[in-house]
Amino acid sequence: MDSIVEKLSDIETTAEAIVDHAEAQKFEIEQQIQARRDKFDEDLEADTQKKLERIRAEASEKVDRILETQRQKNRSTIEALEKEYKENHTAYAQEILKRITEV
Template identity: 35%
Template sequence: MDLVIKRLSSIEEASAGIIEAAENEKKALEQQMRERIQAFDEEAEKATQEKLDQIRSSLNEEMQKSLADLQKATEDSIQAIENDYNQNHEKLAAGLIAKMIEE
């Protein structure tokens, strides 16, 4: 009977050791997974930030080009209006005076 109790006690100690080892391994695996998840998150964040920076840069370049094109078109329009005025200001003034007199 003592032998059976000793055997059961020994089996219980062994199973407790196995359970403890499994718990330790589980904790180690959980830590590894947390580290992998954190590394993945950091890498994804970095990749996302790089892509956003590229998009921002591209959009900024497009905006600057559009702004330059708009500025050039505006300057051309102003120059055309000034040229028309310089060439036709006497006719325009005479026309305005004629309209004012008719009214």
């Protein structure tokens, strides 16, 4: 009878050791999974930031090109208007004077 009790006690001790070991492994696995998850999040964040920086840089360059093109168009328009004025300001003044005096 004592040998059966001893065997049952050994089985119970072994079962407890297995459960303890399983819990320890579970904790280690959870830590590994969390570490992988954290690394994934960090990598994803870094990748997202790089892509955002690239998109911002491209957008900034595009806006700068558009603005420069617009400045050149505006400059050309202003130069054309100034040339038109220099060539025809006397005629414009005479036309204005004529309209004022006709009234």
